[in-house]
Amino acid sequence: MKKGSLATIRTACKADKQAVSAEVECQNCGLDPICSILDYAEERSGVPEGVLLRRRPVSRGETIFRKDDPFHSLFAVKAGSFKTYIPRFDHTDQVVGFHLVGEMLGSEGMANGSYPYTARALENSSVCELRLEKLEDSGKPIEELQQGIIELLGKEVAFSHELIASMVHQTSEQRVAGFLSSLSHRLHRRGMPSQEFNMGMSRSDIGNFLGLAGETVSRVLTKFQKQGLIRLKHKRVTILDAAAVQQMATGLD
Amino acid sequence: MKKGSLATIRTACKADKQAVSAEVECQNCGLDPICSILDYAEERSGVPEGVLLRRRPVSRGETIFRKDDPFHSLFAVKAGSFKTYIPRFDHTDQVVGFHLVGEMLGSEGMANGSYPYTARALENSSVCELRLEKLEDSGKPIEELQQGIIELLGKEVAFSHELIASMVHQTSEQRVAGFLSSLSHRLHRRGMPSQEFNMGMSRSDIGNFLGLAGETVSRVLTKFQKQGLIRLKHKRVTILDAAAVQQMATGLD
DNA sequence: CGTCTTATTGAATTGTCTCAACATGCGTGG
DNA sequence: CCACGCATGTTGAGACAATTCAATAAGACG
Numbered sequence: 001m002k003k004g005s006l007a008t009i010r011t012a013c014k015a016d017k018q019a020v021s022a023e024v025e026c027q028n029c030g031l032d033p034i035c036s037i038l039d040y041a042e043e044r045s046g047v048p049e050g051v052l053l054r055r056r057p058v059s060r061g062e063t064i065f066r067k068d069d070p071f072h073s074l075f076a077v078k079a080g081s082f083k084t085y086i087p088r089f090d091h092t093d094q095v096v097g098f099h100l101v102g103e104m105l106g107s108e109g110m111a112n113g114s115y116p117y118t119a120r121a122l123e124n125s126s127v128c129e130l131r132l133e134k135l136e137d138s139g140k141p142i143e144e145l146q147q148g149i150i151e152l153l154g155k156e157v158a159f160s161h162e163l164i165a166s167m168v169h170q171t172s173e174q175r176v177a178g179f180l181s182s183l184s185h186r187l188h189r190r191g192m193p194s195q196e197f198n199m200g201m202s203r204s205d206i207g208n209f210l211g212l213a214g215e216t217v218s219r220v221l222t223k224f225q226k227q228g229l230i231r232l233k234h235k236r237v238t239i240l241d242a243a244a245v246q247q248m249a250t251g252l253d
Numbered sequence: 254m255k256k257g258s259l260a261t262i263r264t265a266c267k268a269d270k271q272a273v274s275a276e277v278e279c280q281n282c283g284l285d286p287i288c289s290i291l292d293y294a295e296e297r298s299g300v301p302e303g304v305l306l307r308r309r310p311v312s313r314g315e316t317i318f319r320k321d322d323p324f325h326s327l328f329a330v331k332a333g334s335f336k337t338y339i340p341r342f343d344h345t346d347q348v349v350g351f352h353l354v355g356e357m358l359g360s361e362g363m364a365n366g367s368y369p370y371t372a373r374a375l376e377n378s379s380v381c382e383l384r385l386e387k388l389e390d391s392g393k394p395i396e397e398l399q400q401g402i403i404e405l406l407g408k409e410v411a412f413s414h415e416l417i418a419s420m421v422h423q424t425s426e427q428r429v430a431g432f433l434s435s436l437s438h439r440l441h442r443r444g445m446p447s448q449e450f451n452m453g454m455s456r457s458d459i460g461n462f463l464g465l466a467g468e469t470v471s472r473v474l475t476k477f478q479k480q481g482l483i484r485l486k487h488k489r490v491t492i493l494d495a496a497a498v499q500q501m502a503t504g505l506d
Numbered sequence: 507c508g509t510c511t512t513a514t515t516g517a518a519t520t521g522t523c524t525c526a527a528c529a530t531g532c533g534t535g536g
Numbered sequence: 537c538c539a540c541g542c543a544t545g546t547t548g549a550g551a552c553a554a555t556t557c558a559a560t561a562a563g564a565c566g
Contacts, residue, residue, distance in 0.1 A: 086418055094418045108414060111407025116414060146399040153406035154364020160413035161361060161369060165339055165347045168420065168464030172522070203545060211421030213523055218546055234531070234545090425554065456513065466555055471514055487513090487563070507566105514561070522553085529546070536539085 023055075023079040023126065024102035028191040030076055034130060034148045053129040058121045064105070066118045071109035072133045077101055080125020081200045084117045085208075095209040098122075098201060100183070102190030107156055110149070122200030167210065170250070175210045176220040178249035180230065184239055196238040276308075276332040276379065277355035281444040283329055283405070306382040311374045317358070319371045324362035325386045330354055333378020334453040337370045338461075348462040351375075351454060353436070355443030360405055375453030419502075420464065428463045429473040431502035433483065437492055449491040 026032055055078055058064055064075055067087060082099040096117055099105050105127070109115040166178055188194035199206070203221075204214035224230045229245055231238040239245060279285055308331055311317060317328055320340060335352040349370055352358050362368040363385070419431060441447035452459070456474075457467035477483045482498055484491040492498060 094422070096414050096418050108407065108410045111404050111411055116411050143396060143399070146396070146403065149403055150399065150406065151364050153403065153410060154361065156410045157361045157406060157413060158365060158369050160410060160417065161349050164413065164417055164420070165349050167417070168462075169347070202543095209421075214544090215524085215546080216522060219522095222546075455511095467512090468514080468556085469554060472554095475514075509566090510564085512561100512563075514559105516559085517557090519556075520553105521555090522551105524551080525549090527546105527548085529544100531544075532542090534540090534542100536537100 022101075022192065024077075024190045024192065028189075029078065029102045029128075030104040030152070034074070034145060034152070053131065055126050055128060057124070057126045060121055060123050060125075063118055063120045064127060065109075065115045067115060069109075069115050071106070071113050071115060072131060074107060074110075074130040074132060075105040075119070076128045076130075077103050077105060078126045078128055081122045082119050082125065083122055083201055083205060084119045086117050093208070095201075095205050098183075098205075098209065100186050100190070101192055103186070104152060104156070107149075107153055110153070123198075166249070172210075172212050172216050172220050173223070174249055175212060176206075176217060176224070177245050179206060179210060180224075180237065180239065181242075181246050181249050184242065184245075194239075195242070196236065199235050199237055275354075275445065277330075277443045277445065281442075282331065282355045282381070283357040306384065308379050308381060310377070310379045313374055313376050313378075316371055316373045317380060318362075318368045320368060322362075322368050324359070324366050324368060325384060327360060327363075327383040327385060328358040328372070329381045329383075330356050330358060331379045331381055334375045335372050335378065336375055336454055336458060337372045339370045346461070348454075348458050351436075351458075351462065353439050353443070354445055356439070357405060357409075360402070360409055363402070363406070376451070423502075425463075425465050425469050425473050426476070427502055428465060429459075429470060429477070430498050432459060432463060433477075433490065433492065434495075434499050434502045437495065437498075447492075448495070449489065452488045452490055 058080070064082070065073075077099050079101060081101065082105060083095055084097045084099065084105070086094045086096060088094065099119070105119055106115060108117070110132070167175060170178065183197065183199070184194045187197055201209075202214070203217045206212075207214040207217045210217070221230070221232060224245075225232050229239075229241045229248075231240055311333070317335070318326075330352050332354060334354065335358060336348055337350045337352065337358070339347045339349060341347065352372070358372055358380070359368060361370075420428060423431065436450065436452070437447045440450055454462075455467070456470045459465075460467040460470045463470070474483070474485060477498075478485050482492075482494045482501075484493055
């Protein structure tokens, strides 16, 4: 089956919307640099069929890969959100990150050959999948693609370092403020609403991720609300004073 | 000036030893996969002169790059150790990592085009430098090299995630134990003595990195010594009961 | 050999956790 | 569609771990 032009394929991303939350535009997606290369290559028949799987739905609670699964694909979140965590025997899972619309998932598995954590959908979501193993099987490594992956990984590393730097020292309020700020910025970067949005993850998940008790997260959030920085309605947050929140984090996104 | 064979070059690494601490063998160095590729390529004249600079001495306190310097090179620590940190206006620098013998430095700069932190020698050290910009200038990108860099970055990402996961929750004792364990393992991996070694960094640096006060680090270390887990003499540590230290790090409840 | 930085140790303070009770929302099945 | 039950969120009080401030000791370096 022959694929259409780059533009045609890109547009098709928006086509059949289903009962999940808003999708990220392709040009705002973290996988896009790679997609573009593949689209381009595909036209010249340089890439085998089935390497790039577009927009597979994933329902809430479902996992797209588990810790120690052999690495096979990179994923991009097209809609919804995911948490990544390391399961532990005693059920005290360690949350290592949240992945929002337009963000990559699974790059960490590339080096060791297996995924270092489990990725679970926090809500009904959809993903694109880039089957790198199939690409390698084709025996036709693509230089541009490699460069794109290098960029992705580099950014991931930089992000992690920032995270460590900003997270290790701060008080609970700084952490939560930083977390909110980070969510908002990341959504904004992908062209999604960033003043009011849904926090798919539970208070415990946030606390686990930030190194705080779930109760503390709750306390801090209600305090922020009392201070007029945010408005809370269940899992829905409205950031009323972005500058103040940003300021409070000091470390920022 | 024509270079010798791969074997000749490798051996030359050990040649003119100076007044710095023991060097890592090339085959134990993190840069080695890349070096090997370059050595091989070099023989076939595929790589321009001056891309790989071997064993430049760096004295204590010197920096090899600073935050926001434009990216130009990857470094490998051949001897000594470095700390990487983000300088802040108020002199409350944030230490983001320590780099021991045989480890890479600077890979995070590849994506954004500039180094995200400053790298400073903790003691008299030496480094190898891989000038990637020059390599790119040659207009002859090397596929194997790219693959090597992808591996490196992937490992870096995995390492960072582990770090975040392990660090955020734990008590001071777990963090310090983990830190000691990490140093020991990393030295061992590079073929260096791992039971007794030098901690080039100050207590405050360790604390800063671990998210603890320097005093707390000191207290925990002396406690470990009283418990017979380690022996302390200034900056020199001897790990007496590696198993117990390891056990303590991973959370024994 | 003296000075300056770094490390150790102590005492009081505070932030966050734990435990616990209660409230709220959500999904399931009636 | 409502009611129920369970998971999740909120709020309070006491416990404790780590911080801060401070005083002293020990090394490092010129």
